Amino acid sequence: MNQIDSTRLQQGSGPLAGARLEDLIACPSCDALYLARMPAMGERAVCADCHEVLIAPRAKAGIRILMLTLAMLILVTAALFFPFLSISAAGLGNRASLLDVALSFQSSHMVALALMTAAMIVIVPLLRMLLIFYTLLPVVFDRQPFSQARRAFRWSNALKPWAMAEIFALGCAVALVKVADLAQIGFGPAFWMFSILVLIAILNDSYLCSWSVWKSLEKAPR
Amino acid sequence: MEIARKGPSLTARAAGLVACRTCARVWPAGTPRCGRCGAHLQSRDTASLQKVWAWWLAGVMAYIPANLYPMLVTDTLVEHHASTIVGGAVEIAHHGSYGIAAIILIASVLIPMGKFIAIAYLALSARHGSRVRPGRRHHLYEVVEFIGRWSMIDVFVVAILSALVQLSSVAQITPGPAALTFAASVIFTMLSAQSFDSRLIWDRDRADERRPST
Numbered sequence: 449m450n451q452i453d454s455t456r457l458q459q460g461s462g463p464l465a466g467a468r469l470e471d472l473i474a475c476p477s478c479d480a481l482y483l484a485r486m487p488a489m490g491e492r493a494v495c496a497d498c499h500e501v502l503i504a505p506r507a508k509a510g511i512r513i514l515m516l517t518l519a520m521l522i523l524v525t526a527a528l529f530f531p532f533l534s535i536s537a538a539g540l541g542n543r544a545s546l547l548d549v550a551l552s553f554q555s556s557h558m559v560a561l562a563l564m565t566a567a568m569i570v571i572v573p574l575l576r577m578l579l580i581f582y583t584l585l586p587v588v589f590d591r592q593p594f595s596q597a598r599r600a601f602r603w604s605n606a607l608k609p610w611a612m613a614e615i616f617a618l619g620c621a622v623a624l625v626k627v628a629d630l631a632q633i634g635f636g637p638a639f640w641m642f643s644i645l646v647l648i649a650i651l652n653d654s655y656l657c658s659w660s661v662w663k664s665l666e667k668a669p670r
Numbered sequence: 671m672e673i674a675r676k677g678p679s680l681t682a683r684a685a686g687l688v689a690c691r692t693c694a695r696v697w698p699a700g701t702p703r704c705g706r707c708g709a710h711l712q713s714r715d716t717a718s719l720q721k722v723w724a725w726w727l728a729g730v731m732a733y734i735p736a737n738l739y740p741m742l743v744t745d746t747l748v749e750h751h752a753s754t755i756v757g758g759a760v761e762i763a764h765h766g767s768y769g770i771a772a773i774i775l776i777a778s779v780l781i782p783m784g785k786f787i788a789i790a791y792l793a794l795s796a797r798h799g800s801r802v803r804p805g806r807r808h809h810l811y812e813v814v815e816f817i818g819r820w821s822m823i824d825v826f827v828v829a830i831l832s833a834l835v836q837l838s839s840v841a842q843i844t845p846g847p848a849a850l851t852f853a854a855s856v857i858f859t860m861l862s863a864q865s866f867d868s869r870l871i872w873d874r875d876r877a878d879e880r881r882p883s884t
Contacts (some may be wrong), residue, residue: 498868
């Protein structure tokens with residue numbers, strides 16, 4: 449981890465020593481104030497007090513994020529309809545797609561839970577992909593950002609903790625063991641699509657430097 | 671590698687500025703909305719602790735029935751069986767899958783309990799101060815934020831099982847009432863952690879540092 453590429457303004461060095469406000473960056477977690485300086489590609493600027501990553505630019509991040517997001521959109525759509533897991537016991541069998549899983553609580557009058565599960569494993573991740581795509585598409589091709597780009601990116605950030613695809617993937621492993629003695633379980637094609645999707649999502653997040661995105665959205669029309 | 675610190679850090683608030691928590695841009699104190707990303711600006715969320723405690727209480731309250739009522743109801747040819755969170759984990763351990771039993775116990779008992787204690791401690795120490803360095807407490811906060819979502823794993827397991835195990839009379843799994851209250855507890859606790867303004871951890875100590883020592 450490379451430390452600090454932004455200069456700390458010490459007290460007594462005058463009222464910000466004439467620095468322009470747009471050149472400053474404040475740590476969102478602890479309010480420490482720095483002079484923002486772009487670190488080299490692949491390096492990270494980290495807050496000296498709380499170690500929050502402030503800036504982390506990656507080479508060709510924009511186009512990579514767009515491509516990975518496109519791949520994820522295709523995968524998630526396909527994964528919705530193919531069988532996810534299959535089960536067989538005593539000559540009887542059943543297959544469940546992701547959609548079935550998301551809506552499984554419906555049967556027992558637990559509609560709130562069904563909606564919530566569907567949201568966390570499918571809708572929110574999908575929505576985030578679309579929002580990021582909408583935000584970055586014009587920026588990557590050096591065009592003017594779309595007019596709602598700021599709102600889109602803000603929402604995408606706010607939704608991040610509620611996208612729980614990777615937790616769901618681990619849940620599958622636990623579920624398998626739980627019914628192992630009850631019936632035989634097999635993976636459907638959608639399971640593998642979903643696993644790849646989770647890996648891409650983690651990779652994608654490592655490319656996304658929100659400070660760089662906000663910087664590039666500054667020229668958006670209001 | 672740590673940077674050498676010559677003095678107390680200058681915060682945006684001490685410099686007469688207000689920081690945007692969404693995009694890290696600073697504005698003169700009193701600016702209502704960030705001109706770059708459009709987020710609401712507030713130097714310190716004054717109602718933060720109130721919100722934290724309200725969601726915290728809701729989370730604790732939902733966590734009690736989550737442990738008393740069955741999470742999973744299994745109907746097979748020979749038996750009707752309802753298991754609670756802890757009971758389910760114990761059964762799995764009896765079958766020999768100690769790893770999975772450990773995952774369930776950690777995700778549904780240890781993590782929620784730990785989170786309740788950690789959030790309560792952070793909120794109390796933000797108000798009354800603490801001997802633990804703010805850096806350590808901030809680290810604790812990050813752990814709480816990161817780990818909280820993982821408690822949902824048990825709810826997802828129930829969802830997967832009840833979608834999959836529908837073999838008419840041979841075997842059928844349906845979610846119990848605890849699935850709902852447990853999910854609610856996790857969500858409330860996540861909201862409680864999100865309402866906490868982590869800048870409050872640092873304010874008291876930074877103010878102490880600036881006071882001339884005699």
